[in-house]
Structures are given as C-alpha cells and as structure tokens.
Amino acid sequence: MYGAVVAGVVTGIATLVQMAMFALIVHRGVGEAVPVSELSPLFLVLVAAVLVRALGQGMQTRMAARCSEHVRCDARRQIHQHWNAAGPVALSHFSAGALTREWLDHVEALHGYYARFLPQLVLALIIPSLILILTFTLDWIAGLLLLLSAPLIPLFMALVGMGAERLNQQHFQTISRLSGQFLDKVRGLTTLQLFGQTDTAASLLATRSDAYRRITMKTLRIAFLSSAVLEFFASMAIAVIAIYVGFGLLGYITFGPANELTLFSGLLILLLAPEFFQPLRSLSQHYHDRASALGAGAEILARMNDLERDSPRCGNDIQYEDKVEDSVRLGAVGLSYQQAKPVFSDVSLTFEKGDCIALTGPSGGGKSSLLHLLAGFVMPDGGSISVFGKPPGSFSFGWLGQTGFLVQGSWADNLRLTRPDASDIAIEAALSNAGLRPLLDSRDAGIYSQVSEDGQGLSGGQARRLSLARIFVADYDLILLDEPTAGLDTDSEVHVIEALHKLAEAGKTLIFSTHHQALLTLADRVLLVSEGELRDA
Amino acid sequence: MRELLPWLRLIFQRWGRLSVGGLLLLITVISGMGLLALSGWFITETALTGLLLAAGVQASINLYTPGGGIRLFAIVRTVGRYLERVYNHDTVLRQLSDIRTRLFRQLAATPRSQRLGLSGAQWLSRLTRDVDALDTLYLRLIAPTALAAVVSLLAVFLAAVLFDVRLALWLGLLLASALLFSTIGTLLRTRQTSRRLSDSEEDLRTHIIEHLEGFAELTAAGRTGKHAAWLMRQAHGFAKEQAKVDRRVGWNQAFTHLLINLAAIAVLWAGFGLFQSGQISGPVLVLLPIALLGLAEVYGGLPEAFGKLGASETAAIRLNRDSLSGPGEQKIPTNEPSKGTALVATELGVRYDDAPPILMHFNLNVACGEHLGIIGHSGSGKSTLADVLAGLVPAFQGDIAHLPLSYLTQSTVLFEDTLKANLRVGDPTASDAALWRVLELVELGERFASESDLLDTWLGNSGSRLSGGEARRIALARVLLNPAPLLILDEPFTGVDVPTRERICHNLRCWLKGKAVIALGHGPDALPDTDRVIHLIS
Known part of the structure; x- marks a missing residue:
C-alpha cells in the first residue's frame, strides 16, 4: 500500500507543478504580453510535469493491484482454515453455493477497498494539505476559504456514511438471497414446468427483483448524498474563490492580502481548488468499494463465526x-x-x-x-x-x-x-x-x-x-x-x-x-x- | 460484440429512461467544465481590467453576468450530480431485474435436453455472475462513451467558434485518439486475458463447489488439506492474471489522461499565436484549455469499463449458448384418451438419449381409478419410461394419450422457500386447510405443527434441514395436492422408513380412490397399494 501512496503523492506534486506552470504561462503571456517564443521553457516544464503525472498514476494502480492480490489470497486461506475446522457436518448446514460465493465473490469485493479506497484515504489527507499550504502562501483568505470548507466534508461524509453502511449490509444480504432464489428456481425448472408454474415463478422473480431494487435504492439514495455534499462544497468553493479573486484583482476588496493578488496567483488558486477536492471526490467514488467490502467482509466474518459455533468442540472430559x-x-x-x-x-x-x-x-x-x-x-x-x-x-x-x-x-x-x-x-x-x-x-x-x-x-x-x-x-x-x-x-x-x-x-x-x-x-x-x-x- | 446484441436490445428497450439519464449526465459534466472555464475567463478578465484601472485607464466590466453564470453552474452541478446518480442507478437495477426475468423465461423455453448437460455449479456461475457482468454495460460503458464523444465534439465546436477551424481539427484528432485509446485500445489490450479470467473463474467455482460437496469424503480420506492447497494455487494464478488486467487498465488510464493534458497544452500553445496576432482575447485564450482539463473526469472511467468488456462478452456468449440457441420447448402433443381411460400407450418405444432402446412395442392401458404398479431393475428404464409417460421426454416411436397428470420425479426437488410455497407449486389455489390435510396424509402434520412458523417454515438449502425421507414426503404431498385425475409416482418412498411408509400407504387408500395411479419402484414394497403390477425385465 505504501508504494501506491508514494506514487499517489508524486502524482499530486506533479499536478501542482502542472497547474503552477499553466498559471505562470498565462500570467506572463497574457498579463505581461511576453512573446510566445520566450515561454517555451515554461511549456517544456509543463509537458514534463504532465508526463510525470501520468507515470505516477500508472505506478499507483500497479502497486495497488499487487497489494490487493496479497490480501485476497490471505482471506481465502483463512476461509479454508475455518472450513476445515468446522468439518463436514457443520459445513453441510450451509449451502455450498453461498459458501462458494463468499470464497470467490465476497473476497473479490475486498479488492476495491484495498486497491482503491485505502490508498485514496491516505492521499485524501496528504494532497489537500499540500494544496492548502501552497494556497496559504499565495493568499491567506483564499486558503482560509478552502480550509473552512474542508473539515465540514469529512464530517458530513461520516454522517452520511454511517447510514449507508447499515443499509449496505442489508443490500448484500438481499443480493445473495436473490441470486439464491433465482438459481433455486432454475434448478427446479423441470418441476415448475410439470406443474405449469413457470410463469408464476417468473413473475415471482420479477417482484422479488423489484423489492430488491427498492431496498437497494434506499441505500443508494443516502449513499449518493455524500457525493452530493462533496460536489456542493467543491462547486461552491470554486465559485466563491473565483468571485473573491476577481473582485480582488479589480481592487474592490480593500482588506487583507487581496490587493497583492496577481493573474498568476489568482489563476493558480482557482486551478488548485478542484484539485483540492479531487482526492476527496475519488474517495467518495470509492466509498461504495468500502461499503461493499465491509458488507462482504461482515458476511465472511459472520459465516466464520457461525462455523466456529457449529465447529466440533471438545467437551471438557x-x-x-x-x-x-x-x-x-x-x-x-x-x-x-x-x-x-x-x-x-x-x-x-x-x-x-x-x-x-x-x-x-x-x-x-x-x-x-x-x-x-x-x-x-x-x-x-x-x-x-x-x-x-x-x-x-x-x-x-x-x-x-x-x-x-x-x-x-x-x-x-x-x-x-x-x-x-x-x-x-x-x-x-x-x-x-x-x-x-x-x-x-x-x-x-x-x-x-x-x-x-x-x-x-x-x-x-x-x-x-x-x-x-x-x-x-x-x-x-x-x-x-x-x-x-x-x-x-x-x-x-x-x-x-x-x-x-x-x-x-x-x-x-x-x-x-x-x-x-x-x-x-x-x-x-x-x-x-x-x-x-x-x-x- | 455480436453476442452482446440481444442484451443491448433489452437494455435499449428502456430508451426513455436512458435518454433522461444521459441528459442528466451531460448537464452535470457541462456545468462542471463550465464552472471552471467561466471562472478562469472571469479571473483573467478582471486581472486585465484591474491592470488597466491601476494604470489609470478608464475601463468597465460587467460583473453580474459572469457572477450569475458561475453561481448557476455551481448549483446545477450539485443538483445534477445527485439526480443523475440516483436516476441512473435505479435504471440499472431495473435492467438487472429485466435481465434475470428474461433469462429465466428463456431457460424455461429451452429444450430440456439442452439444459441437462449443465451441472449445478456451472449454473451458479453462469446465472449469477454472467448476469452481473451485463449490468455494467449501460452505466459504465454505454453512457460514459456517449458522454465522452458528445462533450469532446462540443469542445471541438467551441474551439472552431472561439479559435479557428485548423486548431479545432487538431484538437479533434487528439481527443479522438484519446477516446479510441481509452475504449477500443483498452479492450484490445485486455480482451484475451479478461476472457480467460472469466472462464477460469467458472472452473474455479466448479472446483470449490465440488470441494464443499465432497467435503465429508475428502475429510474421511484425509485429503481436504491437499485439495484446498490445490484450490489456493488455482486462486493465486487467477489473482495474478487479474492484477495483470488491472495494471494494463491503469496504464491506459494514465495515458488517456496524458493525451487530454497534452491537448490542453497544445490548445494553450496554439492559442498564444492567435492571441498575439490579436485574433482572440486573453480571457478567451484561458477558457478553452481550462475546459479541456475538465475532460479528464469524463474519460477517467472508460478504460476500466472497457477492461471489463471482455468478461462481459464471455458472459453473454455463455448465456446465449444456454438459453437462446434452442428452437424452443417442443410441446409433446398429447391426445385425449377415450372415455373411462386415464392413459393409453400404443406401440411405445423408449430409449435414453441415443442409447439402444429400453422398451419396444410397449402397450399400456390404464383405466380411470385404476392403480398400476411398475416394477423394474436398474437399466430396465423405469424412470425413462416415467418421463415418457409424463410427456417430459418424447417417445422415439408410438403414441400416448392421457388425462391431465401430476408427476413425482425420481429426484426430489424442493425450493428454498416456505413450506407453503413449496406445496402450492402443486396447486396455487390450495387453502391452508387443504395443505394441512395433505401434510397429515404423508405423516408430516405433527412435524410441522410443532414448528413455530407452521406452514411458513422456511425450507433451507434444498430442504437440508429436512431428512431425505421428509423432503421426499413433501414432494409427494405436492403431487397429491394437484387435482389432476392421473398420478405418476416414481419411487415415491425413497428414504422413508418402513413403518412410516405403511402408515402413508394406509392414509393414501382413501385419498387416491377414483384417481388413476401409475407407481414405479424397485420392488412391490416400494409402492402404494396397487390393483395390478407390471414387471419390466431388461
């Protein structure tokens, strides 16, 4: 995981350099009307930054994939150990299909958490901090604006996330029940045909799928609130910063550091604002990775507990x-x-x-x-x-x-x-x-x-x-x-x-x-x- | 790609929802890009005006229009994002339901002979994972690709209007290559591995199920550890291949991002030329590159989606092979027998698949109310004969005419559902009282009266909380519940101990009065009371 985080930080720094070069080029070329030929060194740095960024991005997925690979193998090994400890009688109480699904699919669901969510969680702390420091050196009021919107986001996301998590577990249960239902009906297809009940079974499937959709939508409606909150703060921060910088550049703001704003610092602050929120946004996109992994993990653990409970236990004497x-x-x-x-x-x-x-x-x-x-x-x-x-x-x-x-x-x-x-x-x-x-x-x-x-x-x-x-x-x-x-x-x-x-x-x-x-x-x-x-x- | 067509058609049936969802997506993305681009324009404009003002030059600027625009974009972006998410996911779940139901109906219409070749474990893989693989098609693949194409075109159009056409064409070329690279490029680089993964996952699943089903035998033989280790090696190889796909997708993502950034840089460079020759203003020069930076969001998810397309194709191939290729269930035509007769078979020839015939020139006449026993050894073709008489399998020669019938197959099939639902398969209109009556008949009344959920008792994994004999009796009860005047019972008492069997036979005497019954078994004691018995000799 550390490899993925280091690659992510390199990507983040390259992004900062890219934005700084962009702002500087516009400042010199448009603000100071420097001829384009004199800007070529800046353009070269810009291209280099963009290349490093791509390299870092590629390395990040590479490292993350490797980490998740190890985690999944470990999880499967542990499930095997529990199966062995439980023995054939305890195992026969559970459907082979459900156990297989846990071993294969639920463990796969851990992938997103380890490959995407966890590294992103660390990056969501490091990258915004770097941007914040840079913004403060450019204009402390703009930095303050970002800083104020930042702590609210995790707070809201935590609130929203807690609800989503609870519902998500239900969601997982529904999925495994539903696919069980579907398979079960297919297995008994001949019987259903003999009694002329295939249509009834098909409509039953449709109603149950619909019930599943409604339950899942309940989860998603709440889960998506977190991304909406984030989107709201990101959009508002950009809008407020744009207007603050604009008024500052016009000299309408007479207090604070606003009169020291230049096209370079103003534009850079604007370009950094979305990058400030980007790691958090990625994190919220991967939030359902976390939710699925937790749901899957909870199911795996619950099953392990069930198996342990049913496991043959030596009496005392x-x-x-x-x-x-x-x-x-x-x-x-x-x-x-x-x-x-x-x-x-x-x-x-x-x-x-x-x-x-x-x-x-x-x-x-x-x-x-x-x-x-x-x-x-x-x-x-x-x-x-x-x-x-x-x-x-x-x-x-x-x-x-x-x-x-x-x-x-x-x-x-x-x-x-x-x-x-x-x-x-x-x-x-x-x-x-x-x-x-x-x-x-x-x-x-x-x-x-x-x-x-x-x-x-x-x-x-x-x-x-x-x-x-x-x-x-x-x-x-x-x-x-x-x-x-x-x-x-x-x-x-x-x-x-x-x-x-x-x-x-x-x-x-x-x-x-x-x-x-x-x-x-x-x-x-x-x-x-x-x-x-x-x-x- | 052809394999996906029938499923794409199913997805596009909800075109209304798809267009609304796509529009919401477009609005959200454009407001995001618009917000940043307009802000960049505004800052450059104010900076230039500020410089003029500072130099003492009289200059004016309209602050309200861009200010209002910025606020509008910010709000539309937020609301649009939320609505788009909720609406599109609802659509996806509806499609999942569509796909499951359609697949079930198709399977029901697929000839039985074609279904027979599939084993339980393969069903499990095919029908859950394969359906899941298709659900990514719209939200992850179709919608984002269309969105990327539309937004890129808009960017090119903007370039043509604000800058010049030559630049716009160059931009179009760069964006088109980014689009091709992130979509088809990823597909080509991952297709083979993805397909292989999808297949090997199915194998792995089969092996795991076998491991679990044979757990008792493997444990007894002391082989669980070795077998598990072998499975772990397979899983490890599988995870390695998966990581390969992940890495390729990751690099394609990075490269796509690079192309977009280079496009923004190229536009900035070329824009300077136009700016310095006075063709465009400074704020306009800033607007387009900043808007292009926003394209990364649109292109971001494409490589991942196309990395999974290979697996979706494999899933579709499997689904199509199992459910679409058949000519549909051939209804075996049955004629009404003459009055007073329940079943007539004339000159019947029976065989299993293409094996040599088990029975030739077989004639049978069962009168209404008659109870016939058929006794035969292994290989005498008892169950195949039962299947033929019940119309499940066509006879290869001869004719059958029979009244409506209810058939207890040799294998016990119970559904993971309540006891009530399981019994009602036999007669959906049966009252609770009727269900209890039929349970009494098979000596299960007391057993379930003591359960806290009574008729709503959940019958677990294929009825695993029941003993084999109990499951068999429930299947028998279901058949008895059916009002058909003819019953075919193949080994009705498998796993039922002798005293219980005798009590059930006693109970059945009354219940079966007036119904025609054909009971098949390996010996006379495996059958309910019969009026006459036929011995099949191989």
Missing part, C-alpha cells in the same frame, strides 16, 4: 487414548447440537476391528449422528471415544454419504480425488468391485471417459457405486456408510451388497446404517438406534 488398538470403543458418550434436546445422553458401545456392524432404527433416531461421531465429524459433549486406539477422524477411512458425490471429469479423476496415486489397474479393479465393469466396457475411453457432475448419463445407483469404488481403490481399514442402499434399484442394490460383502470378507471394519434386510443379514451385529438409545436388535 472426553478421553481418546484407549491403548486398545484393535477395537472401537464408546463410553458414556453424550452428544447434543445447539438448542436442541441431546441426541445421545449416555451411549456406550464396544466392538472389534474387522466387525461388520449395522445400525437400524427409525429416521431421526440418531443413526447418522452415531456415524458422524465415529467419523470424527462431530465431537461428543462428554465420555470417551476411540477408534482403533486413536481419536476418531485422526486417520483416513472410507465414507459413503447418503448422496453420491461426483466431480466433473473422467472416472479416473473421480477415483483419484481421494487417492491421487492410484494406478489405472487399481482404478479398473475398484470399478469392477463396485459392479461397474459392464458400464466401463461400453465406454470408448474406458476409465478416461467423462462422468458429468450430477450423475447425468449414470443412474442414481450407478453414481452411488462410483462413490463406492473410491473406497475400494483406497484400501481403508474403517468404512462408514450412511444408508448405502437407500433409493437404489434392485440391480444396484445387489452390486452394493456384494461389494460390502467383499469388503467385510477382506477383514475391513464396516459400520453402516440401513433398513435393508439383506444388509442386516450381512452384519455380524445389528444395533437398534432409537431416541438416543442403543441396543442389540
């Missing part, structure tokens, strides 16, 4: 180390989320490495929460928990959520996401194990064929099996699966069950929640999870 490396143990574990009755108050469970455990019970009974505990995605309020003698989540394991998860790219890209060093052969084997061999054989590019993101071209069951293949390729000891067969057709179901069977045979520790009879049979032990209680079924 949780014990991890159990020294028993071949079993999974939960002792008197309690778990509760904010402002809700506890999911578990006192749950104990022990099973051996290599066991295959099925969790069953009504939805909302706590099956997923138990899996999240074992995965280390959430932390218990109290009790002791250890997986193979280690805290849960401290080593890699396999996870299959209720929704399969695919990335854009090939089958290989999808499998290498969690296991980047997997060989082509390992990938093919994993896909075969998940029962995708026939599908793979029908694709020209084999494992390098594209799998589109939301499973287009794959049925829901095939997509789930692809996610399952990730587990095969990585060879984990512990595998947690949340409803691995929910919503699958019989064909996929058979493949998934077969795959799980293979994993169990291979001595992996499997824990899954399910209602499915075949899976219940596969398990060595079936646990009924209901209303926070756990018992063998």
